[in-house]
Amino acid sequence: MTSSTTPGIARFNALAEPAATAALHEACASSAWGSKLLSRRPYATAEDLFAASDAAMAELTSDDLAEAMAGHPPIGRPKPGDPTSSREQRGMAGASGELKAEMLELNLAYQEKFGHVFLICATGRTGEQMRDAVKERIGNSPEQEREIVRAELGKINRIRLTRLLEEEETA
Structure with missing residues (x-):
């Protein structure tokens, strides 16, 4: 990004x-x-907005993180009529019935252990990559998982903020 204000940030x-x-x-x-x-x-650049997003994410309490996670549907089950979650979870769209069933079981086991939805920056990931990630992360401690979730939310927020600025530019 340049140091000048882009139309989207303006x-x-x-x-x-x-x-x-x-x-x-x-x-x-x-x-x-x-x-x-x-x-x-106001923000001078998109990078300033991203930095503010990262800083705000780092300051969120456990309750704030829970509120943020509540806005995300389980992997493999995007919210009906929600183009954002459908787009982000595209890697599961063509998954086999077997993989979808396995993800449902893993999502439920994860949620039972941690008390919240499995959250991953799904953009660009295949169904198999998401399955492998939940299998790996289910062994984490709640403290480890909370920090991973914080990092994944930060990635998702950056992608969504970028899209927001790009959509505004085309509006």
Whole structure:
């Protein structure tokens, strides 16, 4: 990114607070994360927005993380009518019935152990890669998993913020 303001970041900075709040909520369901990003407007560059997102993510409490995770459907079961989760979980769309059934079982086992949905930045991953990740991560401690989830949410937020800025540029 250059140091000049891009049209997408300029449009984001100019959004009225309710519209900016709604746009940020689409990126991440944590109200604390959204509030922190709103409070730091205006942003000079997209990279400044990403840095603020990363900083806000690092500051989220366990309850804030739970709120953020509640906005994500289980892998292999995107929310009906939600193009974002369908697009992000595209790697499961063509998966075999066997792989989908295995993911359902793994998702349930993970949720039983950790008390929340298995969260991974699914963009660009195959169904097999996501299955292998949940198999690997189910052996983690809750503390290890919380930090992995925080990092995965950060990646997802960056992708969604990038898309938000690009969509604004074409609007």
